[in-house]
Amino acid sequence: MLLGHISDTHLGASPYSILERESDFYDAFNEAVDIMVKDHVDAVIHSGDIFDAPKPGGSAMVVLFRGFRRLVDSGARVFFTLGEHDISRMPATPSPMLFSEMGITTFVGDGQPHKYNGTTFYGFHKHRRSEIDSLKGKLLQLGNVKAEGKKVLVLHQGLVEFHEFAGEITQQDLPRGFDYYAMGHLHDRKQVTFDGFKGPVCYPGSTEATSVEGIKEREKGFYIVDLSGDTASPQWVKLRSVRPQFSFDIGYDGIKLALVSIMNKLNGLEKKPMLSITVKGRKIDRDQVSADLKQLCDLALYCQKSIEDEAIYSRELQGRPTDIDSEIMEIASHVLGSKEAASFAVNELLPTLQEGNVDETVDLLWSAFKKGRTFGP
Ligand SMILES: [Mn+2]
Numbered sequence: 001m002l003l004g005h006i007s008d009t010h011l012g013a014s015p016y017s018i019l020e021r022e023s024d025f026y027d028a029f030n031e032a033v034d035i036m037v038k039d040h041v042d043a044v045i046h047s048g049d050i051f052d053a054p055k056p057g058g059s060a061m062v063v064l065f066r067g068f069r070r071l072v073d074s075g076a077r078v079f080f081t082l083g084e085h086d087i088s089r090m091p092a093t094p095s096p097m098l099f100s101e102m103g104i105t106t107f108v109g110d111g112q113p114h115k116y117n118g119t120t121f122y123g124f125h126k127h128r129r130s131e132i133d134s135l136k137g138k139l140l141q142l143g144n145v146k147a148e149g150k151k152v153l154v155l156h157q158g159l160v161e162f163h164e165f166a167g168e169i170t171q172q173d174l175p176r177g178f179d180y181y182a183m184g185h186l187h188d189r190k191q192v193t194f195d196g197f198k199g200p201v202c203y204p205g206s207t208e209a210t211s212v213e214g215i216k217e218r219e220k221g222f223y224i225v226d227l228s229g230d231t232a233s234p235q236w237v238k239l240r241s242v243r244p245q246f247s248f249d250i251g252y253d254g255i256k257l258a259l260v261s262i263m264n265k266l267n268g269l270e271k272k273p274m275l276s277i278t279v280k281g282r283k284i285d286r287d288q289v290s291a292d293l294k295q296l297c298d299l300a301l302y303c304q305k306s307i308e309d310e311a312i313y314s315r316e317l318q319g320r321p322t323d324i325d326s327e328i329m330e331i332a333s334h335v336l337g338s339k340e341a342a343s344f345a346v347n348e349l350l351p352t353l354q355e356g357n358v359d360e361t362v363d364l365l366w367s368a369f370k371k372g373r374t375f376g377p
Contacts, residue, residue, distance in 0.1 A: 001119050001150065004036035004044040004076070005223040005234070007184035008206035010085065012060030013052035015211035016302055020243075024271070025052075026063045027241040028207040032222050033067040035237055037074040039224055042117055044076050047184025048083030048109075048126055048156030050096045052210070055088070065099065072104050077116050081109035082125040083156040083184055084359055108154050111138055113147060119227060120147040122178075123154030126185070129168060129352075129360055130367045136173050143175035150227050151177065156184040161192075162203065165351035174201070180225055180232040187213055189221065189236060199232045208242055212356030215276035215304055216247040243301070245274040252281020255289065259296055272301040282311040341375035344368065 009029045014022035036044055051060055068078050086094045099105040108114050109125030122142055127135035135157070142153070153175070160167030163186055171194045174181065181201040183190075189205035204222040206213070221238040246265075250258045266273060275297065279289050284307055297303035332342035348368075352360045 001043065001117055001227040002039065002041045003152070003180070003182075003223075003225040003227055004032070004039075004041040004071075005047070005180075005182045005202065005204055005225055006032050006036075006044065006207065007047035007156075007182075007204050007222070008049040008083065008187055008210075009046070010049055010052040010206060010208065010210055011064055012056040013208070013210055015209070018302060020272075020301055021208075022059070024241075024243045025208045026059070028220060028239050029063060029067055031239050031241045032207060032237075033070055036076065036224070037070055040074065041071075041076050041224065043119070043121075044071050044078045045108075045121070045152070045154055045182045046078070046080040047154055047182050047204075048081045049085045049184060049206075050080060050083070051086055054086060054092070054095065056095055061095070061098075064096075065104075068099055068104050078105040079108045079114065079116075079121050079123070079154065080105055081107070081123045081154045081156055081184070084126045084128065084357065087126060089359060089362070109156075111142075113145070115147075118149040119152060119179075120149065121152045121154060123182075124156075126156040127168075128363045130363050132168055136169065139169075139173055139175055143177070145175075150179040150232075152180045152182060152227075153178045154182045158185045159183070159190075159201070161194075162186055162190045166355045166357075171197075171201070179227060180234070189219075191234060191236070200234055202234050204236065207239060209245060209274075210356075214247075215245050215274045215302075217245060241271075243271045243274060244269050245276075247276040247278075249278050249280060252279055252284050252289070255279065255292055259292060263296060263299065266296075266299050272299065274302045274304075275300040276304040276306075278306045278308060280308045280310065282309065284309045336375070338375050344373070344375060 011025055013025050071078050080096060082094050086096055100107045106114055108121045108123035111124055114121040124135060157168050158166040160170045176196055177198050179199040183201060183203045186203045187206040190203040191200055193200045202223055207220050219238050220242045221236050223234045223236055225232050225234045248262055286307055289307060293305060328346055329342055332346050333339050336342050348364055349361050
């Protein structure tokens with residue numbers, strides 16, 4: 001059994017509100033479909049965050065339909081679960097369910113066994129932080145299931161081992177004995193086989209960079225997994241249609257030379273890149289720098305510029321606190337009027353906000369309110 005494992009396609013996203021960026025997400029998804037069709041995969045797993053929003057636009061729906069249709073026509077069965085981006089806060093049928101209604105995909109986020117070609121697929125839809133205990137209970141029960149042949153688990157959750165802040169469960173919460181763990185949620189690719197596990201735990205990462213990921217050099221892709229041997233063998237496939245992104249730190253003194261070498265690096269790219277440029281130095285002539293950067297930025301689809309003048313920063317840097325964490329807590333306590341409120345904001349709300357998970361943050365606020373937690377001074 002050859003498996004295609006894709007995740008976090010965020011169809012419909014358009015970072016920085018750029019139309020070309022919306023197309024980039026479709027390009028990346030379509031390229032992954034092309035490769036999976038060419039490689040004759042028997043099954044495809046999408047691990048959630050299929051769409052960028054619970055109410056996707058027509059373009060995103062059509063791209064997804066055509067992609068899934070091509071996979072099905074090539075003989076593959078398509079399985080999927082839901083991420084937090086697919087699930088509305090208002091109780092409603094998530095948009096990707098339309099495609100299982102039409103019979104072209106199978107929803108595996110229901111915790112039930114789905115048998116196909118001698119392999120059993122289990123999965124859960126995204127559980128938010130307030131629902132995590134219930135998910136842990138269900139995962140514990142999965143540890144006891146007996147299935148003939150291979151077993152695959154599909155989840156859209158972060159593992160603490162890979163991401164301290166975006167993590168919601170640990171590897172201890174995962175049932176042992178599965179041949180492959182098809183994970184979604186973390187946007188950077190990860191692969192590890194933990195001690196005592198039968199198969200690897202794999203995050204393919206997002207197929208294009210969403211706006212919360214910032215602008216930096218990176219690769220995007222997905223997995224082709226060979227399940228025919230004793231142990232699963234995942235191969236990560238890089239997507240070539242992904243728009244190039246670069247982040248450069250330039251010294252003010254050598255700016256002209258640095259710009260020439262960067263322009264050479266950007267030559268011959270198929271898509272105009274996303275750029276983040278930081279110019280560092282002392283007593284920077286900002287108008288001159290803007291003029292210098294213009295030629296470079298003209299080569300880019302989007303150019304994020306920042307100028308850090310050490311002559312201005314040095315006074316603050318001298319007074320920099322040795323323990324930044326306690327400094328943040330002190331400022332937050334001062335602003336919010338109590339230590340409890342500061343701890344709630346910094347330790348609980350900030351980590352999820354840093355990940356851009358506004359929904360999850362609202363969840364935390366709501367459950368704190370329901371539990372009657374008070375933060376008075
Ligand atoms: Mn995602």
